[in-house]
Amino acid sequence: MSRAGTPLASLLGPWNMLLMSAYCLPRTLLKLLREGKYAVLLSPGRLQDAWFNDFWGGMAGPNIRRDAGIRVVPLLEGRASAGDVVDRQVVPGLAGTVVEVGAGAGLWVDVYPEVACVRASGEGEGEGEARRRNVGGSRAAVDGVITRVYGIEPNRDQHPALRRAIAAAGLEDVYRIVPVGVEDLDDATKWEGRVEKGSVDCIVSILCLCSIPEPEKNVRELYQYLKKGGRWYVYEHVRCEHSWYMRAYQGFLNLFWPHMIGGCQLNRRTEKTLREAGPWGKINVGQPSVEQWHQVIPHVMGVFEK
Numbered sequence: 133m134s135r136a137g138t139p140l141a142s143l144l145g146p147w148n149m150l151l152m153s154a155y156c157l158p159r160t161l162l163k164l165l166r167e168g169k170y171a172v173l174l175s176p177g178r179l180q181d182a183w184f185n186d187f188w189g190g191m192a193g194p195n196i197r198r199d200a201g202i203r204v205v206p207l208l209e210g211r212a213s214a215g216d217v218v219d220r221q222v223v224p225g226l227a228g229t230v231v232e233v234g235a236g237a238g239l240w241v242d243v244y245p246e247v248a249c250v251r252a253s254g255e256g257e258g259e260g261e262a263r264r265r266n267v268g269g270s271r272a273a274v275d276g277v278i279t280r281v282y283g284i285e286p287n288r289d290q291h292p293a294l295r296r297a298i299a300a301a302g303l304e305d306v307y308r309i310v311p312v313g314v315e316d317l318d319d320a321t322k323w324e325g326r327v328e329k330g331s332v333d334c335i336v337s338i339l340c341l342c343s344i345p346e347p348e349k350n351v352r353e354l355y356q357y358l359k360k361g362g363r364w365y366v367y368e369h370v371r372c373e374h375s376w377y378m379r380a381y382q383g384f385l386n387l388f389w390p391h392m393i394g395g396c397q398l399n400r401r402t403e404k405t406l407r408e409a410g411p412w413g414k415i416n417v418g419q420p421s422v423e424q425w426h427q428v429i430p431h432v433m434g435v436f437e438k
Protein backbone atom coordinates (compact mmCIF):
# COMPACT_ATOMS: atom_id res chain seq x y z
CA MET A 133 0.00 0.00 0.00
CA SER A 134 2.91 2.35 0.37
CA ARG A 135 5.39 1.90 -2.48
CA ALA A 136 5.55 4.57 -5.10
CA GLY A 137 5.32 3.23 -8.65
CA THR A 138 4.27 4.15 -12.16
CA PRO A 139 0.96 5.99 -12.45
CA LEU A 140 -0.75 2.94 -13.97
CA ALA A 141 0.58 0.59 -11.29
CA SER A 142 -0.50 2.83 -8.48
CA LEU A 143 -3.91 3.55 -10.01
CA LEU A 144 -4.54 -0.20 -10.40
CA GLY A 145 -2.86 -1.26 -7.14
CA PRO A 146 -5.99 -1.07 -4.97
CA TRP A 147 -7.87 -3.36 -7.41
CA ASN A 148 -5.15 -5.92 -6.85
CA MET A 149 -5.85 -5.71 -3.10
CA LEU A 150 -9.58 -6.19 -3.77
CA LEU A 151 -8.86 -9.21 -6.00
CA MET A 152 -6.64 -10.73 -3.32
CA SER A 153 -9.38 -10.25 -0.77
CA ALA A 154 -12.01 -11.74 -3.13
CA TYR A 155 -9.69 -14.72 -3.66
CA CYS A 156 -9.60 -15.28 0.12
CA LEU A 157 -13.37 -15.40 0.58
CA PRO A 158 -14.07 -18.92 -0.80
CA ARG A 159 -11.19 -20.28 1.29
CA THR A 160 -12.61 -18.63 4.40
CA LEU A 161 -16.08 -20.00 3.67
CA LEU A 162 -14.75 -23.52 3.08
CA LYS A 163 -12.64 -23.41 6.23
CA LEU A 164 -15.63 -22.33 8.33
CA LEU A 165 -17.79 -25.06 6.77
CA ARG A 166 -15.12 -27.69 7.43
CA GLU A 167 -14.78 -26.52 11.02
CA GLY A 168 -18.57 -26.55 11.44
CA LYS A 169 -18.66 -22.86 12.41
CA TYR A 170 -22.14 -22.31 11.03
CA ALA A 171 -22.95 -19.50 13.45
CA VAL A 172 -20.03 -17.50 12.00
CA LEU A 173 -21.27 -18.18 8.47
CA LEU A 174 -24.67 -16.79 9.41
CA SER A 175 -23.35 -13.66 11.10
CA PRO A 176 -22.21 -10.98 8.61
CA GLY A 177 -19.99 -9.25 11.20
CA ARG A 178 -18.23 -12.41 12.36
CA LEU A 179 -17.86 -13.64 8.79
CA GLN A 180 -16.26 -10.34 7.83
CA ASP A 181 -13.84 -10.68 10.76
CA ALA A 182 -12.86 -14.22 9.73
CA TRP A 183 -12.46 -13.16 6.10
CA PHE A 184 -10.41 -10.09 7.00
CA ASN A 185 -8.16 -12.19 9.21
CA ASP A 186 -7.44 -14.61 6.36
CA PHE A 187 -6.81 -11.72 4.00
CA TRP A 188 -4.76 -9.37 6.18
CA GLY A 189 -3.03 -11.78 8.52
CA GLY A 190 -2.63 -14.62 6.04
CA MET A 191 -2.20 -13.06 2.62
CA ALA A 192 -1.54 -9.33 2.50
CA GLY A 193 0.39 -9.11 5.78
CA PRO A 194 3.93 -9.97 4.66
CA ASN A 195 3.78 -7.43 1.78
CA ILE A 196 2.37 -4.74 4.02
CA ARG A 197 4.99 -5.46 6.69
CA ARG A 198 7.75 -5.14 4.08
CA ASP A 199 6.40 -2.08 2.24
CA ALA A 200 5.28 -0.08 5.26
CA GLY A 201 8.11 -1.33 7.49
CA ILE A 202 10.68 0.89 5.83
CA ARG A 203 8.74 3.82 7.28
CA VAL A 204 7.07 2.42 10.37
CA VAL A 205 10.24 1.17 12.08
CA PRO A 206 12.05 4.56 11.80
CA LEU A 207 8.82 6.32 12.80
CA LEU A 208 8.66 4.33 16.03
CA GLU A 209 12.35 5.13 16.61
CA GLY A 210 11.49 8.84 16.39
CA ARG A 211 13.14 9.30 13.00
CA ALA A 212 10.35 10.83 10.93
CA SER A 213 10.00 14.47 9.99
CA ALA A 214 7.44 16.11 7.71
CA GLY A 215 6.29 12.68 6.55
CA ASP A 216 9.72 11.33 5.61
CA VAL A 217 12.27 9.11 7.28
CA VAL A 218 15.32 11.04 8.47
CA ASP A 219 18.71 9.90 9.76
CA ARG A 220 18.63 11.73 13.07
CA GLN A 221 16.14 11.27 15.84
CA VAL A 222 13.71 14.21 16.00
CA VAL A 223 11.55 12.92 18.84
CA PRO A 224 12.16 10.18 21.37
CA GLY A 225 11.25 6.67 20.28
CA LEU A 226 8.60 4.52 21.89
CA ALA A 227 8.84 4.20 25.65
CA GLY A 228 6.80 3.67 28.80
CA THR A 229 3.19 2.60 28.60
CA VAL A 230 2.16 2.14 24.99
CA VAL A 231 -1.29 1.68 23.46
CA GLU A 232 -1.30 0.08 20.01
CA VAL A 233 -4.62 0.75 18.33
CA GLY A 234 -5.90 -2.00 16.01
CA ALA A 235 -3.01 -4.39 16.63
CA GLY A 236 -4.37 -6.82 14.04
CA ALA A 237 -2.38 -10.00 13.53
CA GLY A 238 0.65 -8.49 15.28
CA LEU A 239 2.60 -7.40 12.20
CA TRP A 240 4.43 -4.76 14.26
CA VAL A 241 4.99 -6.57 17.54
CA ASP A 242 8.56 -7.54 16.68
CA VAL A 243 9.39 -3.85 16.24
CA TYR A 244 8.97 -3.07 19.95
CA PRO A 245 12.12 -4.83 21.13
CA GLU A 246 13.94 -3.39 18.10
CA VAL A 247 13.22 0.23 18.88
CA ALA A 248 13.50 0.19 22.66
CA CYS A 249 14.43 -1.73 25.71
CA VAL A 250 11.44 -3.76 26.82
CA ARG A 251 10.85 -4.65 30.43
CA ALA A 252 7.80 -5.98 32.22
CA SER A 253 6.42 -3.24 34.45
CA GLY A 254 6.68 -3.71 38.18
CA GLU A 255 9.77 -5.87 37.95
CA GLY A 256 13.17 -5.02 39.32
CA GLU A 257 15.91 -3.32 37.34
CA GLY A 258 17.02 -5.58 34.53
CA GLU A 259 14.55 -8.34 35.38
CA GLY A 260 11.98 -9.37 32.82
CA GLU A 261 13.93 -7.65 30.12
CA ALA A 262 12.89 -9.25 26.87
CA ARG A 263 15.51 -7.92 24.51
CA ARG A 264 17.55 -4.86 23.84
CA ARG A 265 18.68 -4.09 20.35
CA ASN A 266 19.89 -0.87 18.90
CA VAL A 267 18.60 -0.97 15.34
CA GLY A 268 21.16 0.08 12.80
CA GLY A 269 24.02 0.32 15.29
CA SER A 270 24.73 3.91 16.30
CA ARG A 271 22.02 5.33 14.04
CA ALA A 272 19.10 4.72 16.36
CA ALA A 273 19.13 5.74 19.96
CA VAL A 274 17.42 3.71 22.64
CA ASP A 275 15.39 6.34 24.42
CA GLY A 276 13.86 4.43 27.19
CA VAL A 277 12.09 1.37 28.26
CA ILE A 278 8.76 0.03 27.12
CA THR A 279 7.10 -1.27 30.27
CA ARG A 280 3.66 -2.18 29.01
CA VAL A 281 1.90 -2.44 25.66
CA TYR A 282 -1.88 -2.61 25.40
CA GLY A 283 -2.77 -3.95 21.96
CA ILE A 284 -6.37 -3.03 21.23
CA GLU A 285 -7.87 -5.55 18.82
CA PRO A 286 -11.59 -6.34 18.74
CA ASN A 287 -11.35 -8.96 15.97
CA ARG A 288 -10.78 -12.13 17.97
CA ASP A 289 -9.97 -14.10 14.82
CA GLN A 290 -6.69 -12.19 14.77
CA HIS A 291 -5.78 -12.99 18.37
CA PRO A 292 -4.06 -16.36 17.74
CA ALA A 293 -1.65 -14.72 15.25
CA LEU A 294 -1.22 -11.73 17.56
CA ARG A 295 -0.42 -14.08 20.46
CA ARG A 296 2.11 -15.95 18.32
CA ALA A 297 3.79 -12.66 17.41
CA ILE A 298 3.92 -11.64 21.09
CA ALA A 299 5.51 -14.97 22.04
CA ALA A 300 7.99 -14.82 19.15
CA ALA A 301 9.09 -11.37 20.30
CA GLY A 302 9.39 -12.60 23.91
CA LEU A 303 6.88 -10.02 25.10
CA GLU A 304 4.41 -12.20 27.04
CA ASP A 305 5.08 -10.21 30.24
CA VAL A 306 4.76 -6.86 28.54
CA TYR A 307 2.16 -7.04 25.79
CA ARG A 308 -1.48 -7.37 26.79
CA ILE A 309 -4.25 -7.89 24.24
CA VAL A 310 -7.30 -5.70 24.85
CA PRO A 311 -10.09 -7.65 23.13
CA VAL A 312 -12.47 -4.74 22.50
CA GLY A 313 -12.72 -1.77 20.17
CA VAL A 314 -11.31 1.63 21.15
CA GLU A 315 -14.87 2.74 21.82
CA ASP A 316 -15.04 0.24 24.71
CA LEU A 317 -11.60 0.80 26.19
CA ASP A 318 -13.14 2.56 29.18
CA ASP A 319 -15.96 0.03 29.66
CA ALA A 320 -15.18 -2.25 32.61
CA THR A 321 -18.06 -4.55 31.65
CA LYS A 322 -16.48 -5.36 28.26
CA TRP A 323 -12.96 -6.43 29.27
CA GLU A 324 -11.10 -7.28 32.45
CA GLY A 325 -8.58 -4.55 32.84
CA ARG A 326 -8.24 -0.85 32.95
CA VAL A 327 -6.15 1.82 31.32
CA GLU A 328 -6.32 5.09 33.23
CA LYS A 329 -6.85 8.30 31.30
CA GLY A 330 -3.71 10.44 31.37
CA SER A 331 -1.49 7.41 32.01
CA VAL A 332 -0.27 6.51 28.52
CA ASP A 333 3.15 7.61 27.23
CA CYS A 334 2.71 6.62 23.60
CA ILE A 335 -0.08 5.69 21.23
CA VAL A 336 0.74 3.80 18.05
CA SER A 337 -1.74 3.77 15.20
CA ILE A 338 -0.72 2.02 12.03
CA LEU A 339 -3.27 1.66 9.24
CA CYS A 340 -6.14 1.32 11.69
CA LEU A 341 -7.93 4.67 12.21
CA CYS A 342 -9.54 3.91 8.83
CA SER A 343 -11.41 1.07 10.52
CA ILE A 344 -12.60 2.40 13.87
CA PRO A 345 -16.19 3.64 14.28
CA GLU A 346 -16.93 7.36 14.82
CA PRO A 347 -13.30 8.44 14.33
CA GLU A 348 -13.72 12.03 15.58
CA LYS A 349 -15.31 10.91 18.84
CA ASN A 350 -12.99 7.96 19.42
CA VAL A 351 -9.78 9.77 18.52
CA ARG A 352 -10.78 12.55 20.95
CA GLU A 353 -11.37 9.89 23.56
CA LEU A 354 -7.99 8.22 22.90
CA TYR A 355 -6.29 11.62 23.16
CA GLN A 356 -7.39 11.75 26.79
CA TYR A 357 -5.41 8.59 27.60
CA LEU A 358 -2.13 10.31 26.68
CA LYS A 359 -0.11 11.97 29.44
CA LYS A 360 0.94 15.56 28.96
CA GLY A 361 4.06 15.25 26.81
CA GLY A 362 2.88 11.88 25.51
CA ARG A 363 3.33 11.04 21.84
CA TRP A 364 1.01 9.63 19.17
CA TYR A 365 2.92 7.87 16.36
CA VAL A 366 0.78 7.73 13.28
CA TYR A 367 1.07 5.97 9.94
CA GLU A 368 -2.35 6.00 8.35
CA HIS A 369 -3.82 6.12 4.88
CA VAL A 370 -6.03 9.12 4.28
CA ARG A 371 -8.26 10.94 1.84
CA CYS A 372 -6.65 12.07 -1.43
CA GLU A 373 -6.05 15.80 -1.24
CA HIS A 374 -4.20 16.08 -4.54
CA SER A 375 -7.10 16.78 -6.91
CA TRP A 376 -10.83 16.37 -7.33
CA TYR A 377 -10.39 13.58 -9.89
CA MET A 378 -8.16 11.51 -7.62
CA ARG A 379 -10.62 12.08 -4.79
CA ALA A 380 -13.46 10.99 -7.10
CA TYR A 381 -11.54 7.85 -8.09
CA GLN A 382 -10.79 7.11 -4.44
CA GLY A 383 -14.48 7.67 -3.64
CA PHE A 384 -15.46 5.20 -6.37
CA LEU A 385 -13.09 2.57 -4.98
CA ASN A 386 -14.52 3.21 -1.56
CA LEU A 387 -17.90 1.94 -2.77
CA PHE A 388 -16.42 -1.59 -2.64
CA TRP A 389 -13.40 -1.26 -0.37
CA PRO A 390 -14.95 -1.29 3.14
CA HIS A 391 -17.10 -4.32 2.28
CA MET A 392 -14.07 -6.31 1.13
CA ILE A 393 -11.30 -5.00 3.39
CA GLY A 394 -12.76 -5.47 6.85
CA GLY A 395 -14.63 -2.17 7.11
CA CYS A 396 -11.62 0.01 6.17
CA GLN A 397 -12.62 3.45 4.83
CA LEU A 398 -10.30 4.89 2.20
CA ASN A 399 -11.19 8.54 2.47
CA ARG A 400 -10.90 9.60 6.07
CA ARG A 401 -9.32 12.94 6.96
CA THR A 402 -7.31 11.41 9.75
CA GLU A 403 -4.69 14.17 10.07
CA LYS A 404 -7.46 16.71 10.58
CA THR A 405 -9.21 14.42 13.06
CA LEU A 406 -6.01 14.05 15.06
CA ARG A 407 -5.20 17.77 14.94
CA GLU A 408 -8.66 18.54 16.29
CA ALA A 409 -8.61 15.86 18.99
CA GLY A 410 -7.26 18.36 21.53
CA PRO A 411 -4.40 20.79 22.10
CA TRP A 412 -1.00 19.49 20.94
CA GLY A 413 2.39 20.83 22.01
CA LYS A 414 4.10 19.86 18.78
CA ILE A 415 3.04 18.24 15.53
CA ASN A 416 5.49 16.86 13.01
CA VAL A 417 3.56 14.98 10.33
CA GLY A 418 3.25 14.96 6.56
CA GLN A 419 2.77 12.87 3.47
CA PRO A 420 5.81 10.85 2.41
CA SER A 421 7.46 12.75 -0.43
CA VAL A 422 7.69 9.65 -2.65
CA GLU A 423 3.91 9.64 -2.92
CA GLN A 424 2.90 11.37 -6.12
CA TRP A 425 -0.38 12.63 -7.60
CA HIS A 426 -1.39 9.11 -8.61
CA GLN A 427 -1.20 7.71 -5.09
CA VAL A 428 -4.76 6.43 -4.62
CA ILE A 429 -4.01 5.49 -1.03
CA PRO A 430 -1.90 8.35 0.31
CA HIS A 431 -0.53 8.34 3.84
CA VAL A 432 0.09 10.64 6.73
CA MET A 433 3.09 9.82 8.88
CA GLY A 434 4.63 11.43 11.93
CA VAL A 435 4.26 12.20 15.60
CA PHE A 436 1.83 14.35 17.57
CA GLU A 437 3.14 15.42 20.99
CA LYS A 438 0.63 16.41 23.65
Ligand SMILES: C[S@@+](CC[C@H](N)C(=O)[O-])C[C@H]1O[C@@H](n2cnc3c(N)ncnc32)[C@H](O)[C@@H]1O
Pocket residue numbers: 188233234235236237238239240284285286287290312313314315338339340343344345394396
Ligand atom coordinates in the same frame (compact mmCIF):
# COMPACT_ATOMS: atom_id res chain seq x y z
C1 LIG B 1 -6.09 -2.63 8.38
S1 LIG B 1 -5.98 -3.44 9.90
C2 LIG B 1 -4.38 -2.97 10.48
C3 LIG B 1 -3.86 -3.84 11.57
C4 LIG B 1 -2.45 -3.49 12.04
N1 LIG B 1 -2.37 -2.17 12.61
C5 LIG B 1 -1.47 -3.65 10.93
O1 LIG B 1 -0.89 -2.67 10.47
O2 LIG B 1 -1.28 -4.79 10.49
C6 LIG B 1 -7.07 -2.47 10.92
C7 LIG B 1 -7.29 -3.09 12.27
O3 LIG B 1 -8.14 -2.24 13.05
C8 LIG B 1 -8.96 -3.11 13.81
N2 LIG B 1 -10.17 -2.44 14.28
C9 LIG B 1 -11.40 -2.43 13.71
N3 LIG B 1 -12.26 -1.76 14.49
C10 LIG B 1 -11.58 -1.36 15.58
C11 LIG B 1 -11.94 -0.66 16.75
N4 LIG B 1 -13.18 -0.26 16.95
N5 LIG B 1 -10.99 -0.43 17.67
C12 LIG B 1 -9.71 -0.85 17.47
N6 LIG B 1 -9.32 -1.52 16.38
C13 LIG B 1 -10.24 -1.78 15.44
C14 LIG B 1 -9.29 -4.23 12.85
O4 LIG B 1 -9.79 -5.37 13.51
C15 LIG B 1 -7.95 -4.44 12.20
O5 LIG B 1 -7.18 -5.39 12.86
